[in-house]
Amino acid sequence: MKTNFHIESYCSIKENKVILNGDLIVKIDVKTYSEFIKHAYKAIDIKYPKFFKMDNLSKLAFVAAEVLLGKEPTNENKNIAIVFSNKASSLDTDRMHQETINSPEYYYPSPAIFVYTLPNICMGEISIKHKLLTENSFFIFNHFNAYYLHAYTNSLLQNKKTEKVLCGWINYDGEDYEAFVYLVSQKGYWQHTTEEITRLYTI
Amino acid sequence: MxxxxxxxxxxxxxxxxxxxxxxxxxxxxxxxxxxxxxxxxxxxxxxxxxxxxxxxxxxxxxxxxxxxxxxxxxxxxxxxxxxxxxxxxxxxxxxxxxxxxxxxxxxxxxxxxxxxxxxxxxxxxxxxxxxxxxxxxxxxxxxxxxxxxxxxxxxxxxxxxxxxxxxxxxxxxxxxxxxxxxxxxxxxxxxxxxxxxxxxxxxxxxxxxxxxxxxxxSNKENLCKEAICVLGDASCNDANHISGPSRTGEGLYRSVSGALQEACLSTRDIDFISAHGTATLFNDEMEAVAFNRLSMQDTPLHSLKGYLGHTLGASGLVETIIGMHSLAQNMLYTSLGLGSMGVSLPLNVITKPEYKNIKTFLKTASGFGGCNTAVIFQKAISC
Missing domain, CATH: 3.40.47.10 (Thiolase/Chalcone synthase)
Incomplete structure (x- = not known):
């Protein structure tokens, strides 16, 4: 379907690198995700102590959103919906919660862990930080699915449910992490088409 | 559309x-x-x-x-x-x-x-x-x-x-x-x-x-007798807390307003509300605040959690299906488990099954992460 929506900006986070609109903005040689994400948080100059309480998935989503929305003025009328997807849902934190209940002798479920056993919590964290009183949807696919994301995002924009959509893939599974997030609106350098989304995701 | x-x-x-x-x-x-x-x-x-x-x-x-x-x-x-x-x-x-x-x-x-x-x-x-x-x-x-x-x-x-x-x-x-x-x-x-x-x-x-x-x-042929159509929907995050609802019910308030707007209806057109009603202190209070802000305190309302419990990702769908049958049979079903009213603002909670000519209902849900969704449905024969 032909539409006139565009991609304003995009960010990818993987393999110890943060890339904004094709430019490398953070790179560090570390062994673990936790070292990397803490470094990325500092490198993009955010001050938000709640970050350190988040689970791995939310930290990844939070940094990606910060790279794209950090410069936007914060106000309650900002109408940016969030449409995220991944493969592993919140399984990383789910496994942690299951560890706390596996044995009757050592049974210590914690609300601080349990609250993160839903993938959409990361969108809640972003909504709180950027005061986004907007639509959120979290989809699970076996692979990045530009076709469904494109159609759903177009529907939100065409029906004037939102002015912009923060869209993409946020996956955390073991030490495997990958984020590819892009901001769709009326204006922007890249066409909002399935082909272009796929191209930006794979470069 | x-x-x-x-x-x-x-x-x-x-x-x-x-x-x-x-x-x-x-x-x-x-x-x-x-x-x-x-x-x-x-x-x-x-x-x-x-x-x-x-x-x-x-x-x-x-x-x-x-x-x-x-x-x-x-x-x-x-x-x-x-x-x-x-x-x-x-x-x-x-x-x-x-x-x-x-x-x-x-x-x-x-x-x-x-x-x-x-x-x-x-x-x-x-x-x-x-x-x-x-x-x-x-x-x-x-x-x-x-x-x-x-x-x-x-x-x-x-x-x-x-x-x-x-x-x-x-x-x-x-x-x-x-x-x-x-x-x-x-x-x-x-x-x-x-x-x-x-x-x-x-x-x-x-x-x-x-x-x-x-x-x-989208095909109007071969619909079942209790079929309904979607008149409007909207979702809105509270942007307030990841595990507790907003005290002002802001996200739910905006979701219902958005759904009404898309449906081109006013609150008077809603015959009943199939609410979320989880029976936690904060959720039910938040709903009472939101529905009062919308001036919907007199609209008949139920929560179905007293029948089937909170079924998490299934709750919104099963409660909508029961709403379809409710419209088809022109019956308002009881909100099970109400003793004396325990929210700070009035709500018209349904306390006994009632036969009534009805055609439109509102379904709402709220959840962890601050999310809220509202959808308005009508009997298929009326739309």
């Missing part, structure tokens, strides 16, 4: 294995919640609405399974089967499958599970359902906390209106597990009695398990 309808439907639950049976019991104010004493699931006795394992096995064998399926997969396959059969929709590239669940096959993470831990991936669950019925399109799994079941309807509507699908089968399900019981209990959110939405003596949620399925279609 083309109208989108909800048609053939099915429920697999503690109250029965088909929609008419479940609705009949709700009309008689019968609850599916009972005291469970299963130390494998939780160290102490607890209330929950659970599906009989014996009945599940017996019914599932009738589908002639060729391999092993998890408890949730069996429930989902059993819910989908009659919907696919009665709708007579042929599987092709225009037929979608949306699966709504919060935790999927989370029980395979338990040490005693005979299934591979890989089955905990929601896409693995999706593949089993897709392959069983031969869907030609990749399933869309929606996992958006407790609004998932009702949001799934909005997602189906949008993808149909975008021309991606002509028909979408939604199946929603969640099960009662060690995982959810221990988690909600650590939050001090579990009720020590069958849950009592909006009641002064409410003290938390009762968990439930079930699966529910509905056909969403």
């Amino acid at each position: 083309n109208r989108v309808y909800l048609s053939h439907n099915s429920i697999v639950s503690a109250l029965g294995f088909n929609s008419p049976e479940v609705v009949r019991k709700i009309a008689q104010e019968i609850s599916g919640i009972s005291l469970q004493n299963d130390k494998e699931l939780f160290p102490e006795p607890f209330y929950a609405s659970v599906v009989s394992s014996e009945k599940l096995e017996e019914e599932f064998l009738k589908l002639n399974p060729k391999k092993a399926y998890t408890r949730l997969e069996k429930m989902m396959l059993l819910a989908l089967q009659p919907v696919i059969e009665t709708s007579n929709v042929q599987m092709d590239e225009k037929v979608g499958l949306i699966i709504s669940t919060t935790k999927g096959n989370i029980d395979v993470l338990e040490n005693k599970s005979p299934f591979s831990k890989e089955r905990a991936y929601l896409s693995a669950l999706g593949k089993e359902i897709q392959d069983f019925f031969g869907f030609k399109t990749e399933p869309i799994l929606l996992s958006n906390a407790c609004v998932s079941g009702v949001l799934a309807i909005a997602v189906a509507k949008r993808l149909i209106q975008q021309g991606i699908f002509s028909d979408v089968f939604i199946v929603a399900g969640d099960i009662v597990t060690q995982f959810t019981l221990s988690g909600f209990s650590s939050f001090q959110a579990m009720s020590s009695q069958p849950c009592k939405p909006y009641s002064k003596d409410r003290d938390g949620i009762t968990l439930g398990e079930l699966s529910a399925s509905v056909l969403i279609t």
Whole structure:
């Protein structure tokens, strides 16, 4: 379907690198995700102590959103919906919660862990930080699915449910992490088409 | 924009294995919640609405399974089967499958599970359902906390209106597990009695398990007699707290306002509200605030959690299906468990079944992460 929506900006986070609109903005040689994400948080100059309480998935989503929305003025009328997807849902934190209940002798479920056993919590964290009183949807696919994301995002924009959509893939599974997030609106350098989304995701 | 309808439907639950049976019991104010004493699931006795394992096995064998399926997969396959059969929709590239669940096959993470831990991936669950019925399109799994079941309807509507699908089968399900019981209990959110939405003596949620399925279609031919259409929908995050609702009900207020706007209706046009009503102190209070801000305090309202418990990713869908039958039978069903009113602002909670000419209802849901969704439905013959 032909539409006139565009991609304003995009960010990818993987393999110890943060890339904004094709430019490398953070790179560090570390062994673990936790070292990397803490470094990325500092490198993009955010001050938000709640970050350190988040689970791995939310930290990844939070940094990606910060790279794209950090410069936007914060106000309650900002109408940016969030449409995220991944493969592993919140399984990383789910496994942690299951560890706390596996044995009757050592049974210590914690609300601080349990609250993160839903993938959409990361969108809640972003909504709180950027005061986004907007639509959120979290989809699970076996692979990045530009076709469904494109159609759903177009529907939100065409029906004037939102002015912009923060869209993409946020996956955390073991030490495997990958984020590819892009901001769709009326204006922007890249066409909002399935082909272009796929191209930006794979470069 | 083309109208989108909800048609053939099915429920697999503690109250029965088909929609008419479940609705009949709700009309008689019968609850599916009972005291469970299963130390494998939780160290102490607890209330929950659970599906009989014996009945599940017996019914599932009738589908002639060729391999092993998890408890949730069996429930989902059993819910989908009659919907696919009665709708007579042929599987092709225009037929979608949306699966709504919060935790999927989370029980395979338990040490005693005979299934591979890989089955905990929601896409693995999706593949089993897709392959069983031969869907030609990749399933869309929606996992958006407790609004998932009702949001799934909005997602189906949008993808149909975008021309991606002509028909979408939604199946929603969640099960009662060690995982959810221990988690909600650590939050001090579990009720020590069958849950009592909006009641002064409410003290938390009762968990439930079930699966529910509905056909969403743009085709007005072959609709079932209780079919309804979607008039408007909206979702809005509170942007306030990840595990507690907004005290001002802002996200719910905006969701309902947005849905009314899309439907071109005013609050007076809503015949009843099928609310979320989890029976936690904060949720029910937040709803009372939001509905009063909308001047909907006199609109008849119920929560169905007292019948089926809180079924998480399935709750919004099953409650919508019961709403379809409610319209078809012109019946307002009781909100089970109300003692004396226990929210700070007035609400018109339904306390006995009532026959009334009705055609339009509002379904709402709210969940962890601050999410809220509202959808407005009308009898298909009226729209």
